[in-house]
Amino acid sequence: MSDDSSVVRIFDTTLRDGEQSPGASLSVQEKIDIAHQLKRLGVDIIEAGFPVSSPAQFEAVERISEEVDGPTIAALARAVPLDIETAARAVKPAKKKRIHTFIATSPIHMERKLKKTPAEVLTLTGEAVRLAKSFCDDVEFSPEDAGRSEWPFLVEVLTAAIEAGATTLNIPDTVGYMMPEEYGRMIAHLIAHVPGSGKVIYSTHCHNDLGLAVANSIAGVMNGARQVECTINGLGERAGNAAMEEIVMALRTRQDVFRLRTNIVTTEITRTSRMVARCTGLPVQANKAIVGANAFAHESGIHQDGVLKARQTYEIMTPESVGLDSTRLVLGRHSGRHGFKARLEKLGYRLDKDALERAYERFLAIADRKKEVFDEDLAAIVGDEFRDVPEVYKLDYMHCISGSKILPSATVRVIVNGEVHQESEWGDGPVDAVFRAISKVSGFAITLDNYTIRAVTAGTDAIGEVTLRVRDNGHTVTGRGASTDIVEASARAYVDGLNKLAAWHARVAEQGADNVEDVV
Ligand code: KIV
Ligand code: ZN
Numbered sequence: 001m002s003d004d005s006s007v008v009r010i011f012d013t014t015l016r017d018g019e020q021s022p023g024a025s026l027s028v029q030e031k032i033d034i035a036h037q038l039k040r041l042g043v044d045i046i047e048a049g050f051p052v053s054s055p056a057q058f059e060a061v062e063r064i065s066e067e068v069d070g071p072t073i074a075a076l077a078r079a080v081p082l083d084i085e086t087a088a089r090a091v092k093p094a095k096k097k098r099i100h101t102f103i104a105t106s107p108i109h110m111e112r113k114l115k116k117t118p119a120e121v122l123t124l125t126g127e128a129v130r131l132a133k134s135f136c137d138d139v140e141f142s143p144e145d146a147g148r149s150e151w152p153f154l155v156e157v158l159t160a161a162i163e164a165g166a167t168t169l170n171i172p173d174t175v176g177y178m179m180p181e182e183y184g185r186m187i188a189h190l191i192a193h194v195p196g197s198g199k200v201i202y203s204t205h206c207h208n209d210l211g212l213a214v215a216n217s218i219a220g221v222m223n224g225a226r227q228v229e230c231t232i233n234g235l236g237e238r239a240g241n242a243a244m245e246e247i248v249m250a251l252r253t254r255q256d257v258f259r260l261r262t263n264i265v266t267t268e269i270t271r272t273s274r275m276v277a278r279c280t281g282l283p284v285q286a287n288k289a290i291v292g293a294n295a296f297a298h299e300s301g302i303h304q305d306g307v308l309k310a311r312q313t314y315e316i317m318t319p320e321s322v323g324l325d326s327t328r329l330v331l332g333r334h335s336g337r338h339g340f341k342a343r344l345e346k347l348g349y350r351l352d353k354d355a356l357e358r359a360y361e362r363f364l365a366i367a368d369r370k371k372e373v374f375d376e377d378l379a380a381i382v383g384d385e386f387r388d389v390p391e392v393y394k395l396d397y398m399h400c401i402s403g404s405k406i407l408p409s410a411t412v413r414v415i416v417n418g419e420v421h422q423e424s425e426w427g428d429g430p431v432d433a434v435f436r437a438i439s440k441v442s443g444f445a446i447t448l449d450n451y452t453i454r455a456v457t458a459g460t461d462a463i464g465e466v467t468l469r470v471r472d473n474g475h476t477v478t479g480r481g482a483s484t485d486i487v488e489a490s491a492r493a494y495v496d497g498l499n500k501l502a503a504w505h506a507r508v509a510e511q512g513a514d515n516v517e518d519v520v
Contacts, residue, residue, distance in 0.1 A: 018235035029388030065094035079128030088135035129164035147173035176209030184219030203227035281478035333367035389503035
């Protein structure tokens with residue numbers, strides 16, 4: 001990592017704070033895939049998880065540390081020996097590793113949550129950082145809820161952290177309470193008053209409760225912070241964290257103001273955003289800056305006219321600069337396996353032999369129905385084949401009848417552990433009928449909590465990608481499916497959810513409910 005003071009380090013916490021978004025749940029394999037993509041995106045540090053919180057979190061951090069070479073891999077730990085020791089074990093295989101330890105410093109957190117005095121918090125800070133330092137050189141310390149902490153106390157705590165060996169000091173506005181001017185002033189004050197500030201990197205970590213996370217992070221950078229903690233699509237606790245794509249593009253677009261740079265390969269932004277949306281099941285709002293579907297769409301006649309004459313009239317950055325070039329035709333129905341595999345690898349997908357074969361068969365079927373197959377189509381097809389749970393249920397066939405004056409009905413054939421099951425049902429629409437028929441086969445009493453569908457590309461022959469959340473016995477999973485037929489895409493997503501629930505039940509039966517948290 002460069003110590004050039006014109007570089008702003010990007011610390012991506014999509015896999016830790018981002019995964020704390022209500023409704024987001026990522027499997028271990030999905031986290032590994034996202035981590036590989038974050039590496040391609042060029043992030044400096046990946047916060048891979050909070051290892052002590054569950055066996056699945058530990059496994060994800062450890063496997064990312066083993067497999068993802070390039071960025072520093074960080075693990076979160078409270079200022080508690082067990083947390084720090086567990087984090088150290090999880091990041092041990094990483095070539096570049098970091099332990100990120102934190103303790104709350106605001107009066108309300110110390111009194112009501114920790115039930116500790118400021119003096120005790122000060123002692124625990126030094127002990128935690130020293131212990132973390134005994135495992136790895138790169139130690140980050142965060143005074144949680146710094147935004148509502150007293151500045152003189154923050155100075156004391158940060159001084160203790162530096163004395164104990166911290167190399168990065170992260171200043172969280174945990175509850176998204178601060179105003180940009182205030183947050184910037186706080187960073188400047190800490191840098192000026194904490195002895196030894198020159199030896200460490202100051203970092204921002206801003207939540208978006210008042211919609212100011214990006215503005216606050218930028219204010220921090222303008223006042224000397226050289227690391228920004230952020231997430232793809234702005235995911236995170238409650239209203240989320242600062243959106244990485246917005247910070248990076250602001251710094252890049254307004255070079256004239258900041259004269260700073262990041263190591264982000266901006267052309268990977270769109271792909272990363274879509275991958276994270278698909279894996280978390282949390283779609284991006286259409287008008288979201290940089291990665292929303294409308295971010296580069298010009299609707300009014302005056303704007304369209306201006307853009308046709310000179311793009312810069314209404315475009316401050318190009319769609320290509322964020323990797324949005326969906327008009328590119330990549331493959332057709334005559335493309336062979338070799339070309340298909342090569343293109344997938346270019347897009348960052350590494351499928352095993354069986355998954356590749358299944359994806360290729362799907363590609364041929366889709367290329368038959370659809371004239372042009374784009375990168376986005378491939379990502380949707382491959383998303384379906386990225387299964388990291390056994391395929392207990394396999395959709396073999398579905399048929400449905402619907403119309404304006406008939407009762408919609410569906411027949412499905414599902415292979416369950418090699419055995420063929422067929423069921424028919426009616427519903428208040430074809431999707432409902434298909435879901436009811438599949439439920440009958442499965443025997444699960446599933447509740448559908450959420451259902452979204454999006455067209456992957458333009459055109460009436462576009463692939464529809466369905467993301468849904470289903471719940472059984474208090475456990476929620478995300479299912480995904482893609483097809484040019486949206487009822488089939490829905491059925492695939494439902495069956496995907498069933499397979500994840502089946503995997504969860506199998507783990508509970510094997511390990512006991514207490515040991516199985518966010519397995520799938
Ligand atoms: O928001 C926060 O305070 C955090 C810390 C753990 C860094 O996420
Ligand atoms: Zn946070």
